[in-house]
Each structure stands twice: as C-alpha cells, then as structure tokens.
Amino acid sequence: MPRVSDAHKAARHSQVLNAARACFARRGYQATTIRDLERETGMSSGAIFNYFDTKLDIFVALAEEDTAHTARLWSAGGLRAIVEHHTGAQPAYTASYLEVGRQLLTDPDFRARWARRGDLIVEAIRNHLRTQQEQGLVRTDLPLDDLVTYSAIHLDGITLQMRLGTTPTQLVTAVDLYEQALRPPPTSPPA
Amino acid sequence: MPRVSDAHKAARHSQVLNAARACFARRGYQATTIRDLERETGMSSGAIFNYFDTKLDIFVALAEEDTAHTARLWSAGGLRAIVEHHTGAQPAYTASYLEVGRQLLTDPDFRARWARRGDLIVEAIRNHLRTQQEQGLVRTDLPLDDLVTYSAIHLDGITLQMRLGTTPTQLVTAVDLYEQALRPPPTSPPA
Structure with missing residues (x-):
C-alpha cells in the first residue's frame, strides 16, 4: 500500500521540519545540535537523515516552506498581506537567516538554492502585478520588470526591518506609499 | 609634539583599516587571519591591536566608515546618489556583512553598535527629507517618521539587491518610483 507509506513519509518529513523550526527559534541555527533534533522529534539521527542529508538541508527546506508561504500571501494580497500576517505571528526562527550568511559567500550550491527561493517570490509578485494591471489598479506606463x-x-x-524589530504598525504608511507609486498616474487615460 | 604623534596614530589607524578592507574583500571576514593583516599592513599584530581590540572591532570600524559615507551620500543626493555611487565602485568587501550575521544574534554589544550605525543613516535621511520638505519637494501631509x-x-x-548582484541600472526606475511617492500630492495647496 504505497499510499500509506507516502503519507507516513510526509508526516515524518513535517515532523523533522517542525522540530527544527522550534530548535532554531530557541537556540539559533548554529547552536542547534543533531542531539537537539533527536530529542525534539523523538526520532534517531539515522531516521532524521533519511529525510535530509544535512542540517543545512533542513534549514533550506524550512526557508523554502516560508518562501512558498510568502509567495501565497503576496498572491492573495500583495505586500500589505505580508505585513499584516506578521502582525499576528512573528516567525522567530527566521532570525537564523542571519546565521547562514557565510554559506551564501562560500557555498555556490547553497547560493543557487537560495536564489531559486527568490525566483518563486518574484514570480508571485509578477503575476499579482499583472493581474492588478488588467484590473486597472496598477500602472502600465512602465516596464513590468521595473515594477517587480x-x-x-x-x-x-x-523583511529586514521586521527581523530587526520594527513593528508592522510602524510600516503601514510605508506600504501605503509603496502602493501609491504603483497606481496608474492621474494623467493616463482609463484602461 | 602631540600633533605629530596624533597624525602618526591616525595614519596607522587608516593603514590597518585599508589593509583589512583589502583582506576582507579578497578572502572574506572569517577566513582573514591576523597573519594576513600583519602581511598586508607590514605591522606586527601587537602594533595592529594597539589600535583595535579584536578583528571584529576592525570590521565594525570599517562598517562605521561606510555608514558615514552612505550618510554623506544621502545628505548630498538621497537614495539616487547612493545607487549612482555604486555604479562606479562596488565595495566588494561588504559581502562580508553577510558573515557577521551570527554576531547580531549572539552578541548584544555588537548588536548595539550595529544599530547605532543605523541611527546615523536615519538621521541623514531625516535631515535630508526635512530640507526637501522646506523646499516644497517632499510631501508634508504625512508624519516625517513614516517618510523616514x-x-x-x-x-x-x-543595498541587499546590489549585494546579491542586481546592477544599479536595473534599479533606476525603482528609485524614480520611490521619489514619486514622496512628492507632494497634486491636490495639496502649495507650501
């Protein structure tokens, strides 16, 4: 029954990710040990590394989950939706992003995976802006790439400001200004 | 003759900073050793650490120089001046900024010094915007803090985009849009 096995695998996969998220939030990425992950998951290191090759792979998988989430939020409501989401839930572990900076410099594979995350968000932004252009909500007098x-x-x-402690309420007007610059200029004819 | 001695000290201080900038650009922050700094400066480690307590202090001093430079650029010509400056000279060593992220998480003293750098730039931005408001170039219908x-x-x-490889020419329209959102709204009475 491959279906049960797939569901089991997916559950274990999530179990590792959720445990890692909790550990990274509590201790940071670098200070989290394999022993911490064993304790938090209740799984052996052998079982854990059945799903991921290295601790860095677990981290990248978490970042990819977050990226997908950010892309979905942007698709649903643009930058505003992302700021509003953070009003409720500050994802504490993302401070760990700051810890993997060195990998960006020294590890080309990591850099490529990290850049691909960005591509997903850029696509969400592009599609959202294009839809808003079709609805007459976003200007069409400038190249779409520049708006992206x-x-x-x-x-x-x-994102950087929120990670360093700026609260979402301090960002409301900045989001207004961001959106205002994207609106069709008053002199342009209606679409 | 304290004047000569002060000038000598200042010259040595700069010598260490310039050497460190070259080393960090070439090898990155973490990979740069004290031996590298000795070789590049032609000074002994004892002499070097007469001016700075640790390698991290040298790094922070470099970052403070850059911050002061950024603040001066902003004062002279806003965000546009910063992007234009980078068209000529990409400060390669600033990729090292990515390497000290962990310190931001684990070292409260470092975090406080890093935040103070930011304050200097925020002040430059605030003063520049206030001057532009007085000249009628920037809107006054929103709180200055929000514009900052x-x-x-x-x-x-x-800055992040440029560090990850976006070229300044790809940023021209984004700077236009940024400035546009700050202009006085067309319906507002003249100042």
Whole structure:
C-alpha cells in the first residue's frame, strides 16, 4: 500500500521540519545540535537523515516552506498581506537567516538554492502585478520588470526591518506609499 | 609634539583599516587571519591591536566608515546618489556583512553598535527629507517618521539587491518610483 507509506513519509518529513523550526527559534541555527533534533522529534539521527542529508538541508527546506508561504500571501494580497500576517505571528526562527550568511559567500550550491527561493517570490509578485494591471489598479506606463524590482526591494527592506524589530504598525504608511507609486498616474487615460 | 604623534596614530589607524578592507574583500571576514593583516599592513599584530581590540572591532570600524559615507551620500543626493555611487565602485568587501550575521544574534554589544550605525543613516535621511520638505519637494501631509521609515526600507532593500548582484541600472526606475511617492500630492495647496 504505497499510499500509506507516502503519507507516513510526509508526516515524518513535517515532523523533522517542525522540530527544527522550534530548535532554531530557541537556540539559533548554529547552536542547534543533531542531539537537539533527536530529542525534539523523538526520532534517531539515522531516521532524521533519511529525510535530509544535512542540517543545512533542513534549514533550506524550512526557508523554502516560508518562501512558498510568502509567495501565497503576496498572491492573495500583495505586500500589505505580508505585513499584516506578521502582525499576528512573528516567525522567530527566521532570525537564523542571519546565521547562514557565510554559506551564501562560500557555498555556490547553497547560493543557487537560495536564489531559486527568490525566483518563486518574484514570480508571485509578477503575476499579482499583472493581474492588478488588467484590473486597472496598477500602472502600465512602465516596464513590468521595473515594477517587480521596485516591489522586491520593498519586500526585502520590510523583511529586514521586521527581523530587526520594527513593528508592522510602524510600516503601514510605508506600504501605503509603496502602493501609491504603483497606481496608474492621474494623467493616463482609463484602461 | 602631540600633533605629530596624533597624525602618526591616525595614519596607522587608516593603514590597518585599508589593509583589512583589502583582506576582507579578497578572502572574506572569517577566513582573514591576523597573519594576513600583519602581511598586508607590514605591522606586527601587537602594533595592529594597539589600535583595535579584536578583528571584529576592525570590521565594525570599517562598517562605521561606510555608514558615514552612505550618510554623506544621502545628505548630498538621497537614495539616487547612493545607487549612482555604486555604479562606479562596488565595495566588494561588504559581502562580508553577510558573515557577521551570527554576531547580531549572539552578541548584544555588537548588536548595539550595529544599530547605532543605523541611527546615523536615519538621521541623514531625516535631515535630508526635512530640507526637501522646506523646499516644497517632499510631501508634508504625512508624519516625517513614516517618510523616514519608507526611505530606510528602500535603502535596505536596494543595498541587499546590489549585494546579491542586481546592477544599479536595473534599479533606476525603482528609485524614480520611490521619489514619486514622496512628492507632494497634486491636490495639496502649495507650501
């Protein structure tokens, strides 16, 4: 019965990710040991590394989950939805992002995987902006790529600010200004 | 003659910083050894650490130089001046910024010094925006603090993008949009 086995695998996979998320939030990425992960999952290291090759792979998988979540939020409501989401739930473990910076410099494989995460978000931004253009909500007088870049800059800057302690309520007007610059200019004819 | 001695000290201080900048650019922060710094400066480690307590202190001093430079650029020409500056000179060593992320998490003293750097830039942004408001170039219908936050988000996002390889020419329209959102709204009475 391969279906049961697949469901079992998926459950174990999630179990490792959730345990790692808790450990990284509590102790940070570098200080989390394999022993910590064994204790938190209740699984042996052998079982854990049946699902992931290294601790870094677990970290990247978590980052990929978050990326997918961010992309979904953006698709649903743009930058505003992301800021509003963080009002409720600060994902404490993402401070660990700061710990893997060195890997970005020294590990080309890691850099490539990290960049691919970004591509997923860029696609979500692009599709969302295109839909909003079709609805007449976003300007069409500038190249779409430039609007995507402007949006990605804003997402990166806001994410960094929230990670360093700026509260979402302090960001409301910045999001208003971001959106305002994307609106069709008043002089342009209606679509 | 204290003047000569002070000038000598200042020259040695700069010598260490310039050497460290070259080493960090070439090998990264973590891989740079005290021996590398001795070789590059032509000074003994004892002489080097007469000026700085640790390698991290040298790094922070470099970051503080850059911060002061960024603040001066912003004062002179806003976000646009910063992007234009990077068109000529990509400060390769700043990739090392990614390497000290862990210190931000684990070292409260470091975090406090790092945050103070940010304060200097925030002040430059605030003063520049206030001057532009007085000249009628920037809107006055929103709290200045919110305009500063919007600007800081943009600076952080653009800096990150440039560090990960986006070229300044790809950022021109984003800077236009950033500035556009700050302009006085067309319906507001002239100042």
